[in-house]
Amino acid sequence: MSDITLNASAKVAEAAPRSAPISQVGFVGWMRANLFSGWLSTAVTLLLAYMIVRWAIGFVDWAFINAVWSVPNNQTQACRDLRGTGACWAVITEKHRFILFGTYPYEEHWRPALCIALFVGLYIVSAMRRFWRKELALIWVGVLTLIGVLMWGGVLGMPYVPQERWGGLVITLILATFGLALAFPLAILVALGRRSKLPAIKALCVLYVELIRGVPLISLLFMASVMFPLFLPEGMNIDKLLRAQLAIILFAGAYLAEVVRGGLQSLSKGQYEAADALGLSYWQKTGFIILPQALRLVIPPLVNTFIGFFKDTSLVLIIGIFDLLTAGKTAIIEPAWQGFGIEVYLTVGAIYFIFCFAMSKYSQGLEAELNRHRAR
Amino acid sequence: MSETLDHIASAARTDAPPAILLDKVNKWYGALHVLRDVSLNVALGERVVVCGPSGSGKSTMIRCINRLETHQEGTIKVNGIELSDDLKALDDIRREVGMVFQSFNLFPHLTILENCTLAPIWVRRMPKKEAEELAMHYLTRVRIPEQAKKYPGQLSGGQQQRVAIARALCMKPKIMLFDEPTSALDPEMIKEVLDTMVGLAETGMTMICVTHEMGFARQVADRVVFMDRGEIVEIGEPNHLFENPQTERLKTFLSQILRGH
Numbered sequence: 001m002s003d004i005t006l007n008a009s010a011k012v013a014e015a016a017p018r019s020a021p022i023s024q025v026g027f028v029g030w031m032r033a034n035l036f037s038g039w040l041s042t043a044v045t046l047l048l049a050y051m052i053v054r055w056a057i058g059f060v061d062w063a064f065i066n067a068v069w070s071v072p073n074n075q076t077q078a079c080r081d082l083r084g085t086g087a088c089w090a091v092i093t094e095k096h097r098f099i100l101f102g103t104y105p106y107e108e109h110w111r112p113a114l115c116i117a118l119f120v121g122l123y124i125v126s127a128m129r130r131f132w133r134k135e136l137a138l139i140w141v142g143v144l145t146l147i148g149v150l151m152w153g154g155v156l157g158m159p160y161v162p163q164e165r166w167g168g169l170v171i172t173l174i175l176a177t178f179g180l181a182l183a184f185p186l187a188i189l190v191a192l193g194r195r196s197k198l199p200a201i202k203a204l205c206v207l208y209v210e211l212i213r214g215v216p217l218i219s220l221l222f223m224a225s226v227m228f229p230l231f232l233p234e235g236m237n238i239d240k241l242l243r244a245q246l247a248i249i250l251f252a253g254a255y256l257a258e259v260v261r262g263g264l265q266s267l268s269k270g271q272y273e274a275a276d277a278l279g280l281s282y283w284q285k286t287g288f289i290i291l292p293q294a295l296r297l298v299i300p301p302l303v304n305t306f307i308g309f310f311k312d313t314s315l316v317l318i319i320g321i322f323d324l325l326t327a328g329k330t331a332i333i334e335p336a337w338q339g340f341g342i343e344v345y346l347t348v349g350a351i352y353f354i355f356c357f358a359m360s361k362y363s364q365g366l367e368a369e370l371n372r373h374r375a376r
Numbered sequence: 377m378s379e380t381l382d383h384i385a386s387a388a389r390t391d392a393p394p395a396i397l398l399d400k401v402n403k404w405y406g407a408l409h410v411l412r413d414v415s416l417n418v419a420l421g422e423r424v425v426v427c428g429p430s431g432s433g434k435s436t437m438i439r440c441i442n443r444l445e446t447h448q449e450g451t452i453k454v455n456g457i458e459l460s461d462d463l464k465a466l467d468d469i470r471r472e473v474g475m476v477f478q479s480f481n482l483f484p485h486l487t488i489l490e491n492c493t494l495a496p497i498w499v500r501r502m503p504k505k506e507a508e509e510l511a512m513h514y515l516t517r518v519r520i521p522e523q524a525k526k527y528p529g530q531l532s533g534g535q536q537q538r539v540a541i542a543r544a545l546c547m548k549p550k551i552m553l554f555d556e557p558t559s560a561l562d563p564e565m566i567k568e569v570l571d572t573m574v575g576l577a578e579t580g581m582t583m584i585c586v587t588h589e590m591g592f593a594r595q596v597a598d599r600v601v602f603m604d605r606g607e608i609v610e611i612g613e614p615n616h617l618f619e620n621p622q623t624e625r626l627k628t629f630l631s632q633i634l635r636g637h
Contacts, residue, residue, distance in 0.1 A: 268479075268481075270477060270479050270481035271481060271483065273444050273477070273481060274475075274477065274481035274482070274483070275483075276442075276444060276470070277442055277444065277470060277473075277474070277475040277477075277544075278470070278494070278495035278499065278543070278544075278547060279467060279470035279471045279495060279499045279547065280494075280495060280498065280499060281467075281499075284498050284499075288483075288494060288498070289483055292485050293483075293484070293485050296485065372527075373484055373485050373527035373528075373529055374484065374529055
């Protein structure tokens with residue numbers, strides 16, 4: 001009896017498929033659902049659209065139409081006349097070299113410029129998966145050494161430039177790249193150490209993470225810059241930048257270690273047991289089974305920390321190192337250029353944004369690609 | 377060379393050393409006494425099924441054999457090598473003992489083929505090409521060679537468990553341990569895994585299998601071990617054990633199993 005009913009209803013359902021009504025799908029459907037779903041939502045949409053358009057027109061007027069792009073010989077009067085109605089990009093035209101390279105000798109600017117290009121090239125090559133081989137580590141060592149040689153000079157006919165004269169974007173890239181490149185392996189070792197069965201190693205790793213996490217980065221930088229030299233023997237001096245770099249590596253290492261540990265903990269015990277049962281050694285198990293899975297899982301918080309530290313390098317200004325932000329700030333100390341902070345900070349902000357946004361977008365792509373195996 | 381000779385020699389002798397020997401093994405989890413004086417000999421080529429209610433220590437026992445768990449008292453010898461804190465001995469034992477888990481434990485980020493070749497390449501130092509041929513051989517034997525390029529997550533539970541068996545076999549173990557290999561599977565997939573295991577038994581592999589599949593036990597087991605509360609309560613030939621249970625505990629267990637099926 002029930003069989004007959006079922007058969008009958010199955011027949012009725014066999015109508016020709018047709019597409020959903022036009023008002024429910026595509027762009028129109030999306031607008032209806034999200035922007036104009038009721039009178040209140042329509043009113044809010046229109047009001048916000050009006051405000052956005054007005055603000056955008058105002059910004060375009062200020063930043064492009066009324067802007068001054070260059071002035072002769074620091075004659076900033078033309079800029080001052082336009083205060084509030086037009087941007088004075090002349091300050092960037094005039095000071096861009098200072099913002100990018102700090103007080104590095106003018107004739108030698110090609111060296112930090114080349115370093116910036118090398119850094120960007122290194123990022124791009126490292127981002128491409130087809131270069132993910134053992135040789136990549138050698139490329140990193142090679143390029144980073146080359147950058148050191150270029151910056152210091154003193155060989156191959158390049159005059160020696162003391163670290164005190166380095167500055168600008170190149171300092172930010174040095175601190176961030178060396179910092180994260182060395183902090184990341186350190187973090188992996190510490191995270192593994194915290195899960196070690198050997199009590200001494202475990203205690204050491206816990207102590208490191210808790211001590212470093214317990215103090216602000218600023219105080220660590222102060223210690224590196226003021227206190228650390230007191231413990232050194234007379235006459236011995238370690239470069240200030242190097243000390244700040246060490247502080248950043250230690251600090252980032254502690255934070256990244258906790259991120260990596262989160263990934264390690266999310267793996268099931270079965271993965272460890274299966275690797276053990278197959279006879280893999282500890283490092284084989286860690287390198288082939290555990291870390292590849294754990295690191296994939298923590299890409300979002302990992303990149304979050306990377307981006308955070310890229311920007312936190314600006315804290316070195318308190319110990320007198322000229323990074324990108326400090327260089328920008330110093331560029332407008334000169335009386336002729338005082339008062340053009342908005343233009344300079346917008347530019348500096350845009351540079352930070354380009355790097356951070358690139359990291360963010362890249363990590364999204366990487367996450368999708370590396371976690372393909374989880375899609376069915 | 378000498379290994380082959382040893383193999384032939386030990387197979388020829390009737391008093392050959394057992395593949396696995398457990399002598400008065402005791403283990404505690406904190407205050408909980410999970411293995412009590414467990415003694416068991418498994419001869420080369422013998423197939424043993426271990427059954428018992430949950431929490432009876434049967435999984436713990438076979439996990440002690442390749443030291444995923446450590447025992448605190450007694451002796452365990454595998455192929456004549458004693459399990460101890462000696463890591464070298466442990467490596468030797470794990471190479472000879474394959475294990476299949478209830479929850480498959482395939483490596484989800486590696487393809488089926490990579491799952492099978494990883495250990496032969498890195499533990500046995502086999503050339504990659506040879507390892508891949510070997511893997512395809514065993515994947516064919518468990519009847520899923522066409523899935524080699526897929527990831528574990530794209531396979532059904534039964535297929536995954538068959539891959540896990542192939543992965544263990546790629547290490548050419550002398551002994552296979554099965555820890556409830558069909559308990560996590562949907563009923564329609566149990567048969568395909570059991571068929572694979574029956575096929576393996578026919579090759580003369582030494583097997584210890586924790587399972588509640590009584591049909592499988594009757595078909596392949598030389599002996600059935602019944603465990604309860606950390607003790608081995610009865611050991612015997614399957615038909616004899618199931619038809620004439622000597623103890624009340626086994627009677628109760630069998631009646632519960634039959635009701636469940």
